[in-house]
Amino acid sequence: xxxxxxxxxxxxxxxxxxxxxxxxxxxxxxxxxxxxxxxxxxxxxxxxxxxxxxxxxxxxxxxxxxxxxxxxxxxxxxxxxxxxxxxxxxxxxxxxxxxxxxxxxxxxxxxxxxxxxxxxxxxxxxxxxxxxxxxxxxxxxxxxxxxxxxxxxxxxxxxxxxxxxxxxxxxxxxxxxxxxxxxxxxxxxxxxxxxxxxxxxxxxxxxxxxxxxxxxxxxxxxxxxxxxxxxxxxxxxxxxxxxxxxxxxxxxxxxxxxxxxxxxxxxxxxxxxxxxxxxxxxxxxxxxxxxxxxxxxxxxxxxxxxxxxxxxxxxxxxxxxxxxxxxxxxxxxxxxxxxxxxxxxxxxxxxxxxxxxxxxxxxxxxxxxxxxxxxxxxxxxxxxxxxxxxxxxxxxxxxxxxxxxxxxxxxxxxxxxxxxxxxxxxxxxxxxxxxxxxxxxxxxxxxxxxxxxxxxxxxxxxxxxxxxxxxxxxxxxxxxxxxxxxxxxxxxxxxxxxxxxxxxxxxxxxxxxxxxxxxxxxxxxxxxxxxxxxxxxxxxxxxxxxxxxxxxxxxxxxxxxxxxxxxxxxxxxxxxxxxx
Numbered sequence: 059x060x061x062x063x064x065x066x067x068x069x070x071x072x073x074x075x076x077x078x079x080x081x082x083x084x085x086x087x088x089x090x091x092x093x094x095x096x097x098x099x100x101x102x103x104x105x106x107x108x109x110x111x112x113x114x115x116x117x118x119x120x121x122x123x124x125x126x127x128x129x130x131x132x133x134x135x136x137x138x139x140x141x142x143x144x145x146x147x148x149x150x151x152x153x154x155x156x157x158x159x160x161x162x163x164x165x166x167x168x169x170x171x172x173x174x175x176x177x178x179x180x181x182x183x184x185x186x187x188x189x190x191x192x193x194x195x196x197x198x199x200x201x202x203x204x205x206x207x208x209x210x211x212x213x214x215x216x217x218x219x220x221x222x223x224x225x226x227x228x229x230x231x232x233x234x235x236x237x238x239x240x241x242x243x244x245x246x247x248x249x250x251x252x253x254x255x256x257x258x259x260x261x262x263x264x265x266x267x268x269x270x271x272x273x274x275x276x277x278x279x280x281x282x283x284x285x286x287x288x289x290x291x292x293x294x295x296x297x298x299x300x301x302x303x304x305x306x307x308x309x310x311x312x313x314x315x316x317x318x319x320x321x322x323x324x325x326x327x328x329x330x331x332x333x334x335x336x337x338x339x340x341x342x343x344x345x346x347x348x349x350x351x352x353x354x355x356x357x358x359x360x361x362x363x364x365x366x367x368x369x370x371x372x373x374x375x376x377x378x379x380x381x382x383x384x385x386x387x388x389x390x391x392x393x394x395x396x397x398x399x400x401x402x403x404x405x406x407x408x409x410x411x412x413x414x415x416x417x418x419x420x421x422x423x424x425x426x427x428x429x430x431x432x433x434x435x436x437x438x439x440x441x442x443x444x445x446x447x448x449x450x451x452x453x454x455x456x457x458x459x460x461x462x463x464x465x466x467x468x469x470x471x472x473x474x475x476x477x478x479x480x481x482x483x484x485x486x487x488x489x490x491x492x493x494x495x496x497x498x499x500x501x502x503x504x505x506x507x508x509x510x511x512x513x514x515x516x517x518x519x520x521x522x523x524x525x526x527x528x529x530x531x532x533x534x535x536x537x538x539x540x541x542x543x544x545x546x547x548x549x550x551x552x553x554x555x556x557x558x559x560x561x562x563x564x565x566x567x568x569x570x571x572x573x574x575x576x577x578x579x580x581x582x583x584x585x586x587x588x589x590x591x592x593x594x595x596x597x598x599x600x601x602x603x604x605x606x607x608x609x610x611x612x613x614x615x616x617x618x619x620x621x622x623x624x625x626x627x628x629x630x631x632x633x634x635x636x637x638x
Contacts, residue, residue: 089113089120089368100129100360107364120368123415124504131176131361140346143170149180149336151217159341170343182216182334189225190326197238200287200317204230208325217334225325233320241288243281244296245310269293269310277312290314416508417536419500424484427461427475457557457564469501473519474560476511476527480553481540487527487558489513497530508537514585520560522585523593524618531623531631538623544572544633547606554608556619556635567619567635570610571600574629582620582632593617600634612636 093107105127112121143165147157154177163170189212195204207226214221247264265271274290296309457477465472465486473489486501488510496510507530513519514526529538544550554569575582582600587593597612616637625631 088370089115091366091368093364093366094130095362095364097360097362098358100127100132100362105362105364107362107366109364109366113368118370120370123367123369125367126365126505128363128365129360130363131174132358140344142173143343143345145341145343146178147339147341149182149216149338151182151219151334151336154337154339157339159339163343168345170345171347173342173344175339175341177337178340180336180338182336184333185216185331186328187212187215187331188326189223189329190228190324191225193323193325195321195323197318198321200235200319204321204323208323210325212329214331216331217336221329221331223329225327225329228324228326230321230323233322235317235319237289237315238318239313239315241290241314241316243312245277245293245312247308247310248302248305264308266295269295274312274314287317288314289316414534416500416504416506417534419502419504419506420485420508420536423465423486423501427465427486457559459562460559462559462562469503471495472501473513474558477557477559478540478553479555479557481543482535483538483540485511485529485537487511487513487519489519490515493528508532511537514583517585520617522617523587524583524585524596524620526583526585526620526622528622531625538621541621541623541631541633542625544569545605545631550606551608554610554635556621558619565637567637568608568610569633570597570608570612570636571604571632571634573600573603573605573632574625575632576629579630582622582630582634597636600632610636 091109091113093109095107097105099105105125107125109122109125112119114120143163145159145163147159150157159172159175161172163172189210191208191210193208198204205227207224209222210225212221212223213219262270262273270277270293274293275285277290277293278285278288290312291314293310293312296311299306299308301307460475462472462475465475469486469488471488471490472486474487475485476487477484488496488501490496490512493512493515495515496512498505498507498509500506500508501510509530511527511529514528517526519525529541531537531542532539544553550569550572556567556569558565558567584596587596594612597618600618601608601612619635619637621633621635623631
């Protein structure tokens, strides 16, 4: 059996903080325990820092919630003394994992072997960086000037960060001039006679078919442009004569060509980039080769830091009654049996515990947001309020006022609350800047396998006729784990109502399609539509793909809510509702 800890320094630190869990008297207390120790592996599942499952501080019991691991230092197990060489990497601002040192280093004819390394703080000095770019201006009107400066996006050659800078014009070259259509301007004639008016002191007779024919040059002078660069090719009436303030008025529209050219502009200069805090990897090399590996073990020693988070959702004191002791003894015996019978049981238990912690977190969140009773039946109350019947009888789902402002304060990515009555699906939905953000992160920001429900990041929720929500298909039934029940026609027809709260308003969606698609199929995720007819065609296609028929009325214009989750490793399960 592999030994995961070696003798070394151990530091135990106990600290605590209190974070508000709700505006009521209930508070969540969190305590942190930190250990620094030596180990011969950096794999999290193989660490054994020895944390207790629960601790008692000031009479309060705290349960172990999670453990975070960090590699403080890695060094080679020394074999014998030798010469040492220290190498420091160029400074960087991204993850240190991208800059791990090479295992061997060639210097001339000598070979050096990595013994240890650490990440150190450093500074990237202020620096200058030349920048240049070409901007192509097309169809510039004759006589028009191009900007003397342009804002360019520059990639810092040291940090890789992008910054916007203003750069002056260095040079410009123009192409040949040419005539292009597109010149147009309106004219309003004002005179006491609807058939005549004065143009630059000359009385003009207005032709009903071709007004102002022969007076094109005078019109150009009136608007202040040169006949060398503009020419009028057509003049048309734009409506009938009308009286305004005692004068006859009539509108004309003059159209023609203007002389344009193209310009190739070069903007270049030097940008001053500021000092930046950075990291560097400092590696220690030895000229003595490492000792041969034995039994396939990595010949390295890791200095590990483990931080355990203990939480207490309510202020409770420990009890020591016989029932509790019996439960503890049973749990210990069960753990011993599992350890003796299955090597991987510990990992499975960790996953189950992770799922349970995620479920408890969302249960507390429902209580905080006032959504714990969504899906209960409220008969008398709804009849008194005169609400419409959603289930074909005198019962209707209770839809409480969600504390969306409070949720948004807890997580600025909050966008809506999704509820499907008589299921576990009662969750906040976030709108992230990247679809990957909440794959393993809960609404509260904790690292959990359940993650969070999230809208498609590239589309504003409900701005399209098809709004998409993603969620994990958890075996426990949490998140979108119960969507697989919709594969049964009877279940789908009995649970066809979806509700989503956004900006204080509950929207009602009715199930109309359930189907499976292979991974990579993008049809259900269409979000751009050119017309209502295209929306209707999309909805019709989805309904035709459904595994069973629904009687949802879809004749009137509406929008679609698409719920998407995995179904095995090769397919996606799509459940869609229609709102009208």
